[in-house]
Structures are given as structure tokens and as C-alpha cells.
Amino acid sequence: MPKDSFNREIDYLRMSITDRCNLRCVYCMPLEGLRFLPNAELIQPAEYEMVARAAVSVGFHKFRLTGGEPLLRLDIVEIVERLTRVPGVTGLALTTNALLLPELAEPLKRRGWAVSMCISTASIPRPSNARCDGAPSTKSGRASWRPKPRA
Ligand code: SF4
Numbered sequence: 001m002p003k004d005s006f007n008r009e010i011d012y013l014r015m016s017i018t019d020r021c022n023l024r025c026v027y028c029m030p031l032e033g034l035r036f037l038p039n040a041e042l043i044q045p046a047e048y049e050m051v052a053r054a055a056v057s058v059g060f061h062k063f064r065l066t067g068g069e070p071l072l073r074l075d076i077v078e079i080v081e082r083l084t085r086v087p088g089v090t091g092l093a094l095t096t097n098a099l100l101l102p103e104l105a106e107p108l109k110r111r112g113w114a115v116s117m118c119i120s121t122a123s124i125p126r127p128s129n130a131r132c133d134g135a136p137s138t139k140s141g142r143a144s145w146r147p148k149p150r151a
Pocket residue numbers: 021022023024025028029067068069097123132
């Protein structure tokens with residue numbers, strides 16, 4: 001089991017699955033001058049599954065997908081599906097700005113796993129500011145689904 005320098009067991013691994021985002025929060029991404037990886041160079045769903053299997057074999061059991069904005073991946077449903085199939089994975093979470101959640105929540109839920117989401121309310125537009133600005137009033141919300149029995 002991996003441990004940190006305080007001898008705490010680490011069973012949780014974050015995987016950044018894209019460098020792109022559909023927002024430009026001032027504390028995160030500039031409006032201009034960004035260069036993103038071409039899609040062809042991104043790690044593929046089968047490779048994430050391979051990484052997850054290797055991570056589970058050394059003691060990791062919970063995974064969080066981050067970005068950029070992970071829901072921008074056109075193959076996000078396949079990635080989630082593959083990771084939830086890996087024996088030993090007991091938790092899968094997404095950090096998202098939730099802009100694409102209306103179209104993706106249902107397909108992700110249908111994968112039959114408790115996917116928890118950390119949704120940043122920094123992405124909710126405010127009348128005074130078209131860009132999210134990381135103001136102190138920013139809060140995080142959390143939504144989760146109960147697992148359905150696996151087939
Ligand atoms: S939503 Fe998240 S990843 Fe996207 S620009 Fe804002 S802080 Fe960065």
C-alpha cells in the first residue's frame with residue numbers, strides 16, 4: 001500500500017484526462033496563448049484501464065478524473081465504463097464545472113456505478129462577471145448517485 005511522508009496510506013489516485021476546458025477561470029487558464037495536446041496524443045480509454053489495473057495492483061482503490069474539464073472528452077463514458085469494470089476499484093469520482101452535465105449525467109449514471117462529482121460553483125455565471133473569477137464566495141457542491149446492482 002503506498003504511503004505518504006506522514007505514513008498515511010494512500011488509496012486514491014487522480015487522473016487528468018484532458019488539458020482542455022470550456023471555461024477560462026482567471027486563476028486557472030489565460031484567455032489566449034494556450035496550446036493543447038492534439039486528440040491523437042491523448043491517453044486512450046484502454047490505456048486508462050491499464051493504468052487503473054496497475055494502480056489497483058499496488059494498493060490504489062479510488063480514482064478521480066480531472067482535467068481541464070473531463071466531460072469534454074468525447075469518450076468520457078467509455079473511460080468511466082472501463083474504470084468501473086476494473087476489479088478492486090471501489091470509488092470513481094469526477095471533478096467538473098458541470099456545463100456538460102445535462103447531456104452526460106444520464107449516460108454516466110447508466111454505467112451502473114456510484115460516480116460522485118465535485119462540481120465547482122465557480123462556473124455558475126454571475127451577472128456582474130461573465131468569467132468565473134474565483135471570488136471568496138465560491139463554494140463547491142457535491143452530487144452523487146447510489147450504485148445500481150451490477151449485472
Ligand atoms: S472550470 Fe476548472 S479547469 Fe476549467 S478553467 Fe475553470 S478552474 Fe480551470
